[in-house]
Amino acid sequence: MMTQNVKKQVKAVGLMSGGLDSALAAKIVKDLGVEVHGIHFVMPWELPDHSCAMKVSAHLGIEYMALQFDRQYLDIVKNPQYGYGSAMNPCVDCHIHMLVRAGQYMKQIGADFVFTGEILGQRPMSQRGETLRQIEKRSGLEGRLLRPLSAKLLEPTIPELQGWIDRERLLDISGRSRRLQYDLAETLNVTGFHPPGGGCLLTDKNFSRRMKDALDHGYRDRQEIIILQWGRHFRLNEHFKAIVGRDDTENESLIRHAHPDDHIMLLAEKMGPLLLLQGLRPTDDILATCGGLIQQFSRYKNGPAERMQYWQASDQEHIQYTMAKKLDKAHIAQIQL
Ligand code: SF4
Incomplete structure (x- = not known):
């Protein structure tokens, strides 16, 4: 009797911020034949219906799931292990937390890996080479965390080593300039993402002062956090x-x-x-x-x-x-x- 070789359908969870980089990463991974499931994290002060990530995911034709952050996330904001950026943004801890949650979702839906739109050297706090490695380790995703936009500058991951995706079709972008990404967005017809900067309120010094006051004095519910803006x-x-x-x-x-x-x-x-x-x-x-x-x-x-x-x-x-x-x-x- 002849046995038929059925090709494995590779599945991945992609972090979707609603910005350019995560949209490009999702497009690249999807075009490699992977079934992409986007996950978007809604910050405790955000209203879920404001998400650009949902529109981008719909435009790309990928699955979409939003997860609301609450007290557990605010506890991290209050006491980050890796400290703050320019305001009250605990970027390293925040990335680890997001990836831990994405990893849980990956297991839940039987996906093979997680990917992000992170770019080597783009952000001083969370995207230096050593920090990227540390974040991967602390999130429990060792080998299963792909950064498609900088992949060729990083160690090969399990999806690449196993031949689930072609490393040659991944990119080698690094640094703070976004010119390459904008060109790529045009070539790949990726639209609907929000403009860079101005995204996370924790990077805003005024908002951070209010957040610190709320965390120091205690808050009754999420409404009180939403009101901070x-x-x-x-x-x-x-x-x-x-x-x-x-x-x-x-x-x-x-x-x-x-x-x-x-x-x-x-x-x-x-x-x-x-x-x-x-x-x-x-x-x-x-x-x-x-x-x-x-x-x-x-x-x-x-x-x-x-x-x-x-x-x-x-x-x-x-x-x-x-x-x-x-x-x-x-x-x-x-x-x-
Ligand atoms: S900028 Fe805000 S959302 Fe982005 S990693 Fe830092 S704390 Fe998290």
Whole structure:
């Protein structure tokens, strides 16, 4: 009886950030005949429907899965083993965590390897040769982590050694310039990715200050982390924090993400910013300070003290009033995060 040689269908999990490099990596691996399953990590402060990775995956015709990061990830942000980059970005720990999760997904769906769009020498913290090797080891993916854009500059991986993919068709890109990748995107008709930079809020110094404050003081739920990206933030004391919206969109977002225990404050009879107060049972002084913040960021900042209305988010019917307290600029600068 004749036995038929059935060619193994190779399967891989690709990290999809929504950016250019991961889109190119996915395209290259897919064109090698691999069944690609994209995985996108949604940061704790992100809203999942904002993902460019989903659009890119659809355009490439690959499977797509989004995984929401939560407290476990924020614990890493608070205490990274490998330290921070220019702000509160723990890039090495973050990469390891992503790859560990991708490795779990790889096993779950019976895939053969994981790949990323990382490029040797592109980022000073996480993409130096030694760091790439360390990340691979710590993620438990030794030999099964392919970086198609720089593969020819790195040790061959199991998929290459086993002949599952052709190493000759992988690339040897290194360094910070993106010219080659843009040319390649045009040649391979890869579109829909988001522009480089400005992606991760942990690289933003203002956001990082707020994140540090939230992690130091504790947070009740993910809504409180999502809110960090909107408005002006003020640490009033150990127990109270105020956030002042900068426009109507932010005001609405703050209300939508308020915790039932939070208080919402506005000018009583006039138009102005909205303030969200976090903390239980605010004192008269805290409420007056919140009023002072609202007044300071309104067109009435140089006028007499204004009357404010406020209510608890869980009890919109019960409106109360307070008078704003005059705050000097130095004090405001001192408490602003
Ligand atoms: S920039 Fe942000 S998402 Fe990217 S590795 Fe660093 S911490 Fe993680």
